[in-house]
Amino acid sequence: MASGNGRGAGTSAARAAVLARIRAATRGEALEPVAVPRDYATRSPLEAADRVDRFAERVAEYRASVSRVAEAEIAQRVVVLARERGARRIVVAPGVPEAWRPDGLELVADRNLAAPALDRLDGVLTGCALAVAETGTIVLDGAALSGRRALTLVPDWHACIVRADQVVGSVPEAVAAMGEAAAEGRPLTLVSGPSATSDSELRRVEGVHGPRLLDVLLVEG
Secondary structure, eight states: OOOTTSHHHHHHHHHHHHHHHHHHHHTTOOOOOOOOOOOSOOSOOOOHHHHHHHHHHHHHHTTOEEEEEOGGGHHHHHHHHHHHHTOOEEEEOTTSOGGGSOSSSEEEEOSSOOHHHHHTSSEEEEOOSEEETTTTEEEEOSSTTTOOGGGGTSSSEEEEEEEGGGEESSHHHHHHHTHHHHHTTOOOEEEOSSOEEEOTTOOEEESSSSOSEEEEEEEOO
């Protein structure tokens, strides 16, 4: 039966083309390169304020909390979140400014702490390289503000500070912005909510591949 919208014919043609290339390849024939379209939009149409709002909405959808704060409020908000999470000892990425570091908690400097030592801590405080509005994704680049990758994979709680001017609209924009870090060979970690997966019965399980709890402090103004 023919498809009313023409998709059937298009699908059949694509399938035939793929099978023809497989047959040619298995016979050892030279294949012409296939052109990959690159005409997708790389820049989000969202204005700066809308990007921040979209990012906050997307992050919340991942079961992470979002606190919109002024820079002067960061340290106190971290204390409040730590108490809610039952955290007392947290490791801090080396590039986190002094003004962001809270009093009232035991702050542990990262001196290449091994995984067992990180696992005994209650959480980690970092900044980030940038964030993506459309997907609610935080990008960590292994630099001083983000901290090395182990810091944000082992502790159970991650408090991450994102400045509003770090929020880009789309994933292609983020990829373009991270070109230098990639060229330097730094590990790039894309975080979309707390670590989560599903077991064999499709029950959600959190904290398997990274922090079970994620709190984002979105700094405006």
